[in-house]
Amino acid sequence: MAATKRAPAGAAVLRGDITAAIRNAVMHELAEVGYGRLSIEAVARRAGVGKTAVYRRWSNKLEMVLEIVSGVAERSVPMPDTGSFESDLQLLTFIVSKALQHRIASQIIPDLMAEAARNPKIAETLNKALSKHQRAVGETIVGQAVARGELPAGTDPEMAVDLMLGPLYWRLAVLRTPIDDDYLEKLSASVTAALRAGSPAQ
Known part of the structure; x- marks a missing residue:
């Protein structure tokens, strides 16, 4: 019988509940103080852990924020299939609008958009997450x-989503x-009418 493989002596075992507490703390800190004023110390204090618990998971603030925010941004949104495009669109816009109006998201999104203009890594991460959702x-x-x-068969999906969610x-x-x-x-009625009219002539 093969011996059970054990972790090397001294290896860190990352507890899931601590990771979840830190992730939750990061989101609340971002909402309250923004990326610029967010600190590892404040995150650890809110999560009820030591700074070392944070550094075992992420080497710096940027890495921590990018991983956590991209994970939230890439969460799949329920895709309606009511049998009608206009009804699908109305339900989708309801879901997305509720998410954008969430008290934490409504504070974090504008702050990260502003940071993205100054930090290429944040811009790249947000673009990747949002593009995945758009597709x-x-x-x-x-x-x-x-x-x-x-x-129409020639409807451009990317342009359609711009019209659907951009507003x-x-x-x-x-x-x-x-x-x-x-x-x-x-909004749903207007976008549906516009898309049904088809693409402009080339």
Whole structure:
């Protein structure tokens, strides 16, 4: 019978509950003080751990924030399939608008966008995470609408997603203007009409 493999003596065993506490602390610190003023010390204090627990997982603040934020940004959003593109779009915009209006996300997103203008690594990470989400929406919701014959066969998924979700980022993350269900309904109807009209002639 083979002997059970043991971790080398002195090897760090990273407890999942501590990692979760640190991740949660990072998100709250980002929301409260922003990336510029965020510190490893404050994160450790909020998480109820020593600084060494943080440094066992990430070597510096930037690495820590990029991994945690990209993990949140890349979480899959439920993709509606109601049988109607306009209904799918209305449900999707409702889900995304609620996420953007979350008390933590609404503070973190504008701050990280500003940091991205100064830090190429943050810009690259955000771009990668958001592009992945955009492709998923385009391939699924726009793709199934084209397959059902609701949108023209030549519909550009990337442009369609810009029209679908761009107004939400503009209103909620840039202007920071509240929106309601009536706005989402009108947005869905307007975007649907625009996409059904087809691409402009080349």
